[in-house]
Structure formats: structure tokens, C-alpha cells
Amino acid sequence: MGLMTREQYIESLRKLKPTAYMFGERITNIVDNPRLRAGIEATAVTYEVAEKDEYRGLAVTQSPLINEPVNRFTLPPSSIEDLVARVKLNRKVANLVGTCHQRCTGLDCLSSLSIVTYDIDKKYGTKYYENFIKFLKHMQKNDLTGNAAVTDVKGDRSLGPTEQKDRDMYLHVVEKRDDGIVVRGAKAHQTGSLSCHEIIVLPTRALGKGDQDYAVSFAVPADTKGLIHVVGRSSLDTRELDGCDLGNFRYSKYCPTIIFNDVFVPWERVFMCGETEFTSEMVVRFSSFHRQSHGGCKAGKIDCMIGASLTMMDYNGTQKAGHLKQKVIDMIHRAETLYGCCLASSYEGKKEPSGTYFIDTVLANASKIHEGKELSEAMRLMVDICGGYVADLPSDRDFDNSEIGDLLKKYMKGAEGVPVENRVKMFRLVEKMALESADTISDIHGGGSPEAHRVTLFRESDTESKKKLAKRLAGIED
Amino acid sequence: MGLMTREQYIESLRKLKPTAYMFGERITNIVDNPRLRAGIEATAVTYEVAEKDEYRGLAVTQSPLINEPVNRFTLPPSSIEDLVARVKLNRKVANLVGTCHQRCTGLDCLSSLSIVTYDIDKKYGTKYYENFIKFLKHMQKNDLTGNAAVTDVKGDRSLGPTEQKDRDMYLHVVEKRDDGIVVRGAKAHQTGSLSCHEIIVLPTRALGKGDQDYAVSFAVPADTKGLIHVVGRSSLDTRELDGCDLGNFRYSKYCPTIIFNDVFVPWERVFMCGETEFTSEMVVRFSSFHRQSHGGCKAGKIDCMIGASLTMMDYNGTQKAGHLKQKVIDMIHRAETLYGCCLASSYEGKKEPSGTYFIDTVLANASKIHEGKELSEAMRLMVDICGGYVADLPSDRDFDNSEIGDLLKKYMKGAEGVPVENRVKMFRLVEKMALESADTISDIHGGGSPEAHRVTLFRESDTESKKKLAKRLAGIED
């Protein structure tokens, strides 16, 4: 079939009939629900960039697998160039949507599986890589969007999967049949699970002996039987529903929890089933890829925040204030730090046995640690620069009110020559970028908790060699 | 009349008929509007503490003016002890409401006016202090809540009041009559302007020659003719209206913009009118008092955030994680820093000519600078500790849904023995404390912008004497 256009993508979603709930109600028309649509539109931009000359060179590449042009979001990296393009494309799409585009997690799964299934097969003579390659062709040929289902709900976090009172707190195989497996459990924070075609499941943590039932990876269509999407609330979630005070004119993000209520998976869609000793590798691959995806994406979001800040300075008449310029520099510095570390992690990537390239984990985690702390700081700086009306601007409906609208427009005026509507819109955008919970909290918890990034950084660094350096300098013979 | 009970306070608001708009509609019943009511309830706690034995010693004191017990929120400080009590009371009330209680700004106005009106009269033989004392008696005798109207909308911020194309961008006198003055303009970020009885107006900045019309201070009832309250949007504002997913069970905050559409003020309610050389003092007094109010209050809010974090650790089974405990310590450190600097600014206060005590400005601003940066960090730490469900927890309505409610309750379970409802409620509270814009943005912009706090710190520090110290140590004779 080949690359989809934006419209084809949206139409393709209409054909799916997922089980979805929001605000306690069943949602049957996903695509036309304004809140979900705003998320779908963000993902749609990953299709648009493949259509436009300006971005096509970055967004589209030839697949060595199917020997056709494919969207990069379906391509496990097979060169350093591919690793670098990941970062640049994520920044660019984030520039266009100003939020999460929601298609990176699927790619991060495909990339990880293309390494690990190969490694498992090599050891056990299984057929996971074959299954995976077949699935990958399906994704590439039809230009599909995948969605990573990784984070189990975990119950009591001091206990492992089999120690939980309710053993369903981590997704696991409850039945093995001739034609496939049946799985049960729930995965949290499934950004865009209703904007995708396929849900790709990976284990959320390294597993040990006795945990075999939890060592499972597979893919199922987003509307497969027994799969329930419950869209969680986010801080500004009624804005899209009301169609008013949007901030971001077209794009947004939503995050369901998805429940696998005894879902059947045919064997040809299974990529791991019981090989606990490969779970650690799977987690490291996926989380590293995903932390790197964040680096490009969030640098791109800060670009939008910088742009909003500078525009608001123009609108407020504060464009010459030295202290505000210093704050903009602090924002730029944060964006480029994320980006620089991620780019470096790409350029320093290495080829794995399957042929897929893997990034430098240390540098990818270095970037993510900055994100976890500094995105919040960038938001604070943006709010500082833009002013108090980020907190409490009257509604568009107030501006439209016949009794008070004109008074509000009079008093909300900023610098001469700037239409008051523009200033109002920019305040709304700043509010959206600073305070939309679904997006902002992924800065902290996306790709694992901040502590996970730190532990990885330590573990992957060669600390013993550093001790030797110090001893040599001190004149200590060891 | 004397101290009001919580119920009397709420009933007293029913008697007022302010002109108010929200979401583009006129609101006539303020008290029973769920969103406004959540704010009113927060202010009501300042009345409740005066009733309860546990807090009464802190909340109630004898007024030397009317010789009756009064609520501290109507008492300009007449001793160091009063200055200290301000901080402790603000922290305590914040502990109880977990957000802004919205009654401090009125007190900060009363405190400032009790100093500055005296100083003006001394120079000009005017009657402002007399006017003010009469007004103060009215406030104390009836236990009223005042609301500070300070922040003009400002138009182009690179221009002064008279340089604006539209000269109404700063509130000013448009007519002087025998019986009073008529004023026009708009004031932004009027937290709780519909929860109060009296609006007290101060100029927002130091003014110079030619700005006489803008050098105006006065008080009017919240429902005075020509005064329009437009309640701005905040990030979680539809939650109270929906009565669902509240987070903070009872309290919230709302922030109107108020428009003075040619409002008449009788002379006896005027506290400054044209004395531009006292505007600087007025701004410094008010902003210092208000920055200090923040220190107590926000320390109290961090207490709630710490409590939520520790409780969530219990609920998640992460109470033994060393890295999370370190983050809690970081939160405690921030709370105590705000509190310590504010307490010190009280203890180091000085008596002014009118008899009112004024705080140490340097220390009050030192506290506020921390708030502007560190509250955001405390929120980030809380979200880090509590986990990703702050972003996207399903709605209470989902939990109540007959098809998926039980599944959700099963999968949202945390540590054994903790009712899932409690964990859900605590996630909601964390979401509220981290992401409610009306409250969180006051950390940054309340009491003036961050740069204003810094400039004040520099100006009020004796930098010349520090140069002398250094020269003496270096052996330089000057």
C-alpha cells in the first residue's frame, strides 16, 4: 500500500472499533471525539511531514526490508544516519505540534524487538525474529502507527510480580493454547493508544526465575477483543471538549490506561514468551531508545516555548528587558543540552548482531536526566517571562460576551500594533504548554522514573577504569 | 458585632450583589456557584480558626483600636509578636486549605495603609489616616475580608501610565467631585475578589511628576456600582463545576480580573489622591508585606505536598526507597527556608511613626526569591515521588462505571491494606497541588514578578558598607 496521507491515516482509524471509555462513558466514535481527535491530529503530523517537500528528506527513507519508501516511524535504525535522523525528526515534529506526537513509542518497540528477538532466537532457536519481521513488514507496508504498552500498574512496588497478592498487577500469560496465548493485566500511561493501529507489549522490568509467565512480548490490533482503553483525565481535558480556550490550536495529548482482560494473541504475533533472561535486555533497549526519543522531542517543545516567550515579550513591550533575555538564554541552553546529548548518543551508536543500530546508552540517559529536571525549569522560566495572565486569563466566551467583551479587549491590550486576539491566543498557548498534565508529566516519568535514568547512567559507566586513572595520578600502585 | 463564624461569613457574602461573569455568563448567585464556593470555603477557614480552641490563640488578638478581640486578618501589626503571628497563622491556614486562603492581601493593604496614610498626612496635613482609621474600625468591628487591588493591566510595559495610547491601562481618577472621585481602569489577578467584602485599591508602581491622577488609593465594597468581576480560567476550573475529580476535597482558588468602569468613591474612603511621591513607599510596604505573607503560606502548602508525598510512598509501597526520602528532604528544606527567612523578617521588624510595625524587607524578599524558584521544584519532586498517575488517572466516573469500575479498582490497587479509593484520592490531591494554575502561578508572579524581588533585594542591601569591608581586608586605604 505504501505511505499514507494525513487523511488516509485518519480514515484508517475509523475502521478500528476499540473498546474505549472516558469520563465514565463508552466512546464509540473515537475519531470525532474532540479530545481524542486533538491527539490523533498530533500523530497525523507524522504522516504530513512525509508528504511535504520541506520535511520529506528527513521523514521518509527506503526500507531495506520491503524495498520501498517508508515513514521513519516504522524503521528500526540500520545505520548511524538513521539513529541521527530519529533525533532530528522528533525535534522537527515537536516543533510542529508543540506537544507529544505519540508515534515514537511504537518505533522504539520495533527498534528494540529487531535486536532482542534476534538474540533470543540465536540462543534458543525460537522463531521470534521471524514473527517480528513479518509484523514489521505489515507495519511498513501499511504505514501503521504502533503504540508501546510497557508500564505495568505494579500494585505494591516493593514486591515483584509473583509476590503480589493479586498476580495480575503485572501483565502475564494466563493460558497457552495451540494457536496462541491468553494474557491478562493492565498497562498505564498509554499515550495515544486510540490513535494507533497496533499495541506492542513489552515487559516493564527485568525478571528472574519463576517469573516466566511475565516475560512476554507481542503485538495486537488496538481494537482486539478484551482490550479496554480508559482515557485518563488531564488537567486541561475539558478544553477540547468545550472547543474553547484551547491554547494549542489543533494538537493535544491524551493517555489511557489499557486493560488486557484475557486477550488472545496468536503465536505469530508473539515475540517473547518465557525467556526471562532477555527481559533485562529488552527493558534496556526500549528505555534507552525511548529516553533518546524524548531528547529530540522535548528540545523541540522547548523551541516552541522559547518562541512563545519571545513573542509574548514583543506583545507585552518587554522585548528589551535584559533579565528576560537571560531567561530565554537559559531556555535555549536547556533545549540544546537535551539535543546535543541525544545527537551524540546517535552518532556514537553501534551495530548489533541483527544489523539494527543501537545508541550510546550513557549519553541517552544523560539527556533524559536533564529532561526530568530542566523541562520543569523551562516552563517556570516561560511563565516568568510571559506574566501572570497565564494563571487566570478570562475565557474566550468572556471576550465574546456582548456586555463585557469590549471592555476585556480594551484592557487586555498589550503593545501597540498587536491585535489583542493574538496576545490572548499566545497566553492560552503558554498555559497549555506549561500546565497540560498529560504532556508535562511525561518529562518526569516518561521512559521510566528519574531514578531509573540515574541508576542506568551509573551502571553503564565504566567506573573501575576511572579509579585507575585517579590512582595513577596520585602515584598509587595497585 | 465582633468575630464572625464560618456560617456568618458565608451568609454575609449572600447580601452582596457584585457584578460577576464566568465562562462568558453573568453569575448572580456567587455563594452557591461550586467553583467560587470552593474559593470562599478557603477564606472561610480564616474564620473557622478563630472559633477553634486549637488555633484561637494564634488567630484572635485584642485590637488596640476598637478594644475588642479581632481576627488577625484585620489587624495591622502593632508589635513584633504581631509580625511573627502573621507568618505562623499563614502557614497554619495553608496547612488546612492546601491552597491560597485569599485573605492575606486585604491585611497587607491595611498594614501598608496604616503606615503610609500617616506619613502623607504628616507631610501634607491631609486626612487620609483619619479616613483609613475609620475604615479599619469598620473592618475590625464587622470582621470583614478585604481584597487588594494592586496590579494594573499595564498595556505596553515599556511605557508609563501617561505614555500609553489608552490612558486607562493604569487605574486613575477621571473626575473629582465634591463628594468623591470617579475612577477608571482594571486590576488583574484579583484572587478571591468575590469572597471579600471590600476591595482596597493601591497603585501598582512608583509614579512621578505628571502621574498624579494615577496616585490613588481607596476602598469600595465588592459590589459597588460600575465594578465588574470577570473570573478567569484556571487549569482545573471545570472540576468544581462538575463536582468530580476534585483533588482538594473542599478548597480551591479563583482569580478574577476586575474592571472599574467609572466607579464612584466617596472622599471618606479615599486614602491617597495625587501624592505621587508616596507611591513608591506604598508599593514597597505592600509588596514587602505580601511577599512575606507568601512565605508563611507557601511553606504551609509545601507541608501538604510533603504529606501527600509521604502518604503516597506508603500507598505505593516505596516508603523505604532512599532516593525518594532524599527528595522529601529537599521538599522540607524548601519549606523551612521560606519559613525561616519570613520569621526572621518579622523578628527583625521595626516600629514606624504611625505605631505600625514593618518587617525587614531584605529578608522578606530573600524568602520570596526562593518561592519563585523552589515551589516549582517542590512540585516537581512531589510528582517524581508520587508517580505517573498524577498525569492521567481515570475519572471517578470511570471508577463508578458498572462495566469497568471493578476492573479499574482492581488495577489501581497499591500496597496491601490501603483502600484503592484512598490512593485515587491522593493522586487527585497531588494533581491539584501540582497543576492548578491559579495557585501555582502565584508562586512565581504573586507579590510582583521575580525580577522585582531581586531588584528590591539589591536596593535594600547596604552594598557600600560591604565594599568597605573588602577594602579593609585587602589592606586598601580609601
Next chain:
Amino acid sequence: MGLMTREQYIESLRKLKPTAYMFGERITNIVDNPRLRAGIEATAVTYEVAEKDEYRGLAVTQSPLINEPVNRFTLPPSSIEDLVARVKLNRKVANLVGTCHQRCTGLDCLSSLSIVTYDIDKKYGTKYYENFIKFLKHMQKNDLTGNAAVTDVKGDRSLGPTEQKDRDMYLHVVEKRDDGIVVRGAKAHQTGSLSCHEIIVLPTRALGKGDQDYAVSFAVPADTKGLIHVVGRSSLDTRELDGCDLGNFRYSKYCPTIIFNDVFVPWERVFMCGETEFTSEMVVRFSSFHRQSHGGCKAGKIDCMIGASLTMMDYNGTQKAGHLKQKVIDMIHRAETLYGCCLASSYEGKKEPSGTYFIDTVLANASKIHEGKELSEAMRLMVDICGGYVADLPSDRDFDNSEIGDLLKKYMKGAEGVPVENRVKMFRLVEKMALESADTISDIHGGGSPEAHRVTLFRESDTESKKKLAKRLAGIED
């Protein structure tokens, strides 16, 4: 005898004959050794301030014990006013010396012992308080300087005192005799141990059962038999010896390790001997007092650093650079934060059973945590402001050289009208304040390690009550 003058103090040290080593050599004339003298001069300022009208009100007070005027550095606080004066006096003396004055630790011991010996006696009917009071009278009547010996060398830090292979790694009693005890061990970082008259020993950590021999406190003259002072190196230690490139014209700091090589202590000088359950209290009292001493002192040092920075801006012609002014504000903010938290910890002090007042521990530790991180930052800012010549300014001897001196003076010239000598002196002072190890490292490790401050903050905070606040707000019934 009464208050000593500066000269009397220095002469009083001549009478002592301590065993001292430095750079591998025995030092017999302490007072005239230029390096030690620079430290003695710093302590001498604590005597000078008692002589001068400008400071006398702060430095001298009436002792309720001996009913004579005494230097505050010999007075356990017996009122809130005394607690506050501690902080202000420390800041003032630091302003005058620009480094550590080295007399606070003795006072911190006296203050702690005046609480804990009383408490021990109350429980055990011992005579420690009587011993202590007698010792205190001796200190006050003769205006002596005490020196706290607290930090044991500790050997393997993962092991307790009795677990060490060499049991002398913590100071302990090796013999009990009728007339007294014999002790052995070593104490590290004994700032000013040769500038003092009496060494006051406290245990360094809380001790348990079986550690009785280590639970020992006493005082001995600085030149008691068996006591060896080994003056450690510091980064700029040869400057005073060379009498060249001093930076700080008169004052400095030195830190010996002292070894108790079987030192005899008469019973009347013993303040604790075996009461392990009081060691925890002793450590908390002392460390809290000492952390608070730091707050006043280091705020005073930052004052000097601010003065040096602003003066250098004058000298370099950069006084109008906005970004440098911002950095000065950052320095002021740090100074006032330390000071504010410490002042508050004084004002919030409480009376102990013995009549001595004790500070608020939480606030004192809040201050110290800032010191441990922010002094280093203040130094960085100072160096940033002042410029690269802090690193590598030619020597005074180069400036005096007949061949190159004039060329150097020509090229080191800054702003017109500033003598080049002054600019050179100021660079040297900045170098001294930024890079003198003995002083700068006490910012980090003085009063216990940074982690100790944090653990104390957590332990002393009422975290359970904070959980209750959060539960109430969330609507959780417990």
C-alpha cells in the same frame, strides 16, 4: 580578671607551651609563627570587638553566673536575646576577618555542656554540671578561648568505635584513676587549637551499649601533657610564611589534627564518662549550635565576597554590566538566606531545664544545608565577576622587580583613577576567599557532613502530622 584586650589575649597565649608540629618540624614559638599568627589575629578580633564602642553592645554582656561583664563567646545563652546575639556577632566578626574567627566552637561546647551535664546529673546524680559550672566560671573570669575537639579520625567509617581493628580510632578512656582519667585518640580539623586556652572534648557520634569508654567529655589546657597539635597543610599556607601575596592582609585560618597520646584529665574537668545514652543529645546540641554559628559567620563572609566583587567591578570598569549585577544579587540572596534561617532558629529557641536556651534545630539545619551547597556557588560567582586574574596574578615580588615591575604595573591597570596596587590587592583577597582550603572546605564539612544536616532535618521534622494534613485535604479518613 575580666575582659582581655587584644594584646592581653596574645600575651596570654605566650604563656602556653603546647606541643606543635608543622611541615614536619616542631614549632615552639606559636605566637610569632606568621602562619599561626594570622589565625591568632582572627581570634583576637573577638577580643577587639569587646573593646570598641561600635561593637561592645553586641559583644559584651553581663554574666548571670559571675555577675560581671563577659565576652559573649564565653556565655551559654540564657535568653532568646542571647541566641540572636550569637548570630549577629558571628556575622559582624566575619565581616571584620573575612574568614573563620575560630572562637565559636568553644562557645558551642559551653552551650551544649550547660544543657547536657545538667540532664545527666538529673538522671544519675552525677556531678558533671558542678564540674562544668566551675570550668565555665574559669572561662568567663579569665575571658578564655575554648576549642571544640569533636571529630574523631574514625578509621573505617563503616564500623563503630569498638568494631575498629585499632580501637583508638575514636577517642576513649584507657584508664580510670582516683584522680582522673587517661584518654587516647585523635581529633581532626581542630581549627585554631593553638589560638585557644582550653580544648573541650565531646564525643563525635551517638553511642550504644558497649561503647561506654567512648562516651567521654572533658576539658584540658591546650598545652596539657601528651597532647600533640599537628598543623595540616592548606592551599595557601606558604603565603603567610613568605609574608607575600597574602590576600587577606592580616587574618587567616589553620587546622591542626590533635593527638591525645594518653592524656590525663582530672575528675573535676570531666563532664561525661560512660553515659552513652546522652551522647546522642550531646551531638545534637553541639552540632545544632555549631551549624547555627556557621550561618551567621558565613553570611558575614559572603558580605566580604560581595564587597570584593563590587569593588572589583569598580576597578575593572564593569560596574554597569547588568549580568554582573545579577550575580551580585545571587550572592546577596545566599547571604541573607543563611542569616534569615539562623536568626529564625534563634528567635524560635526554647529554654532547657538547666536554664540555657536552645535553638530551633530544623531551622539551623536548613541554614547549614544552604551553606554546604551555596557558599561554593557564591565563590564561583565572585570569581566569575572579578575575572581570570584570580587564577594567576603575578607575585608582589614581580611587581617589585626592577626589570619588570613597571611593565607589570602598566599592564595591570584597570579603570582610570584606581591605583594599580589596589586592584592587585583586591585580586589577592578574592583568591584568598575563593581558594583557601582550610576555610572554604568548612563550608561543606564544618558541623558535620552535608548528609548529616539532611538526616537531622528529616528526623526533627514532624512528618506524621504532614501526612494528616494531606489526608484531610484529600478527604481520606484514617
Next chain:
Amino acid sequence: MGLMTREQYIESLRKLKPTAYMFGERITNIVDNPRLRAGIEATAVTYEVAEKDEYRGLAVTQSPLINEPVNRFTLPPSSIEDLVARVKLNRKVANLVGTCHQRCTGLDCLSSLSIVTYDIDKKYGTKYYENFIKFLKHMQKNDLTGNAAVTDVKGDRSLGPTEQKDRDMYLHVVEKRDDGIVVRGAKAHQTGSLSCHEIIVLPTRALGKGDQDYAVSFAVPADTKGLIHVVGRSSLDTRELDGCDLGNFRYSKYCPTIIFNDVFVPWERVFMCGETEFTSEMVVRFSSFHRQSHGGCKAGKIDCMIGASLTMMDYNGTQKAGHLKQKVIDMIHRAETLYGCCLASSYEGKKEPSGTYFIDTVLANASKIHEGKELSEAMRLMVDICGGYVADLPSDRDFDNSEIGDLLKKYMKGAEGVPVENRVKMFRLVEKMALESADTISDIHGGGSPEAHRVTLFRESDTESKKKLAKRLAGIED
């Protein structure tokens, strides 16, 4: 001649007879002066790495110019690979010396001149590129070390070169002759100017009309007539002279000020003379290259600091303390951030008209901004981890003293099995790395002041395009 060995390099310096002063005395034997030698040894490592198999692949490459293998420190980058190797080589050499190796500045000059002289010639038909290429061949063929002389002493920093009362405050041409030019002025912070063969002068700032005499670039031998090196003091400078308490066993850093007291430069060594409009480009090229050199180098120094910290944890028995491990992670994070941004700036480099490759300036400055702030923090963390004896460890001479040496060795013992000598040596190394002024202050001021890095970051970022992104998202048509 080809690559020199370590010994040949040191011997080559013996042939030079520079005019040098230190501590007010003329130094004639540079190579055997222990302080200068420690610096020379650091540079010597850049020759050693070219000899050793382990490093040769990184350190040696084929010069396209002379068609021979050359040391990378004489090679302007002619490919992305060369740009990347710069960073990796700097990190590696820093790993080996634990301080500044002092050969990067010369390379940064060569790299900049290879771009800018070409550009000038293209515009003006001058012969600077030809001169430069001849000079470059000389450097490559003889494997020489160059030293960048950039930072003028500047006098009153609020004034430009020609506004200074003494016009020599910036180096300038005082005479043009047929055979060359005569220059006068002084350059500060000339790290390693006595360890090099050639001094390469560039202007320190962008110049305008009327500043022609200051727009001058050239190279002269380090011992050219009229050139005076005055070695400045650094904080630990007497340690090498004493041969005791070194810390870093073999390597150190020294920084002269050099005075051009009417130095003659033949025309063939002149690379710019009067072309003011190219000074801005020269400054940007050099400072960008040099800021990037820092990133690799300082990451390598942090590696040594991490190694020292972890080793000290082993020695102190604190290797299991979780809070210390967190601090090590903070150090690793800083190292990898510097490194990542610098690597990315290389990989994103571009080819200039002359064929030389230039790095991405934004990313190089992003790295340097981190260095200016975070190296100081890394040092603080190292000192925190290692303990208070960094401040005041007794001298090696004390340990050697027959009376107290054994006592000291007894009490300085750490964990069982660790020779006390090793612990002492490691403390000394930490002292050296934390407190050696010549090295540590280059973190702040090396490659221009911190503000310069920030201004560059802003100027080189495309801020206008970011505004457009924000406006599009907000729905604003411009």
C-alpha cells in the same frame, strides 16, 4: 623531521631561551624548574600518546598538507572525523594528566587561522593564507606546540582599545616596516607559554573602524626578543618547588602573563594586519573551537575526580553509602553532558571554504555554559564525598617526622587493607584537583567569560523561527 618523542619534546624546549620571571626572579632554566616542569610534563603527554599503541590511532593522523603522519594537535580538522577526534583525544589526555595539558590552544589557533586567513585573502587578495600554510607546515613537520595569545589585559573594560588612556592595553602594531611589524601589548592567562615553541597571537575581540592597529594576528617563537613571560602565582604553586605534598604526582599547570615589549614580527609570520571586519569572525572561530576543546578535556578531568571519589569511598569504608553514590552519579552526569554536547558539535560540523571543518557553535557553547557552572559543582561533590581532610591533611614531612610520623600513620588509617600512604596520596590528589587555582578557574573563564558563552548561544540560535512555531500553534496569522 616527523613526530617527536616525549624526550625529544623536552629537549627541544632546552634550545629555547625565553625571558621568564617567577616570584620576582629571572628563570633561565625553564625545563628543570620543578614548577614549570610539571606543566611541561602535562604537555609531554600529548607526545607520549603518539608513541603508544593504545592511543596512537587517536593521536596520530596523516596530514594532507605534508603527507606525513602528524600529531593531531598540529592538524586543522579537515573532516567530521577530525572534529570528533579532537574531543575524544582531549578527554583521553585529560584522563592521563588530571589537569590541563596545555596544547589545545595552539591547535585552536591553527584551526581558526586556516579558515579566516583564507577568507581574508579571498576578499582582499592578501597573502595571509600562504603565510599561514607555510607556518603550519613548519609546525607539522617539526611536531611543535603552539600557544594561543588572545586575552588582552584590557585596562578599563568599559572602554574600547582606542578609548583607553594608555593605548597599549590591547596589543597593537606600533610600527610597520618593510620587513615586518613591531607590536606592543600584553596577553594574560598564557597557560603553558613556556612549554611551547611558538606563540600565536589573535585579537581578543571584534573591532571596528579606527581599530586597525589592533586587528593583528601573527606567530613568533616563544623566545623571541622583547617577549617577557611572567609566571603568575597559583594556589598550590609552592608544592612543586618544595617537591612535597604534590597531589598530582607529576603534572600541573602554570599561567604566565606575557608582555610584548616592542616585538618584531617578519611579514611572513603575519596572518592579519588591519582587516578589522574579520576580527569578529576570528574571535568566533577561535572561541568556539576552544570552548569545544574544554568540553572534551574537562569531561576527562571529571573522570579523574570520579575515580578519586570512588577510590576514597573504598579507602574510607563508605562505598555502600547510598547518598554518596548519588553524588557520584551527579558527577558522571556532568562529565557526560559536557562530552555529549561537544561530540554533537563535532558531528554537526560543516566544511568552510578553505576546506577546514568548523563545529556547530550553538552546541559547543551549550557545553561550555555547563562547564562554567558545573565543574565547580563537581568539585564540591568530590570534596563532600572524600571528607574534611581535603582541607587540612598534615604534610608528608609530618608523616616522615620521627617523633610524630608513626602516630599520624596510625590515626590516618582508613579501611582495613588500604595502606595509609595510599589514602594520604589520594587526599592530596583531591586537594589538587579541587583547589589548584590555575586549573579550576579556567573552568569559569577559559574560552571567554561565562557571559560571552551565553551571548553567543543567543546570537547563534535562530530565535525568529521559534517565534513562528509558537504563532502557528496558537493559531496566529502573522
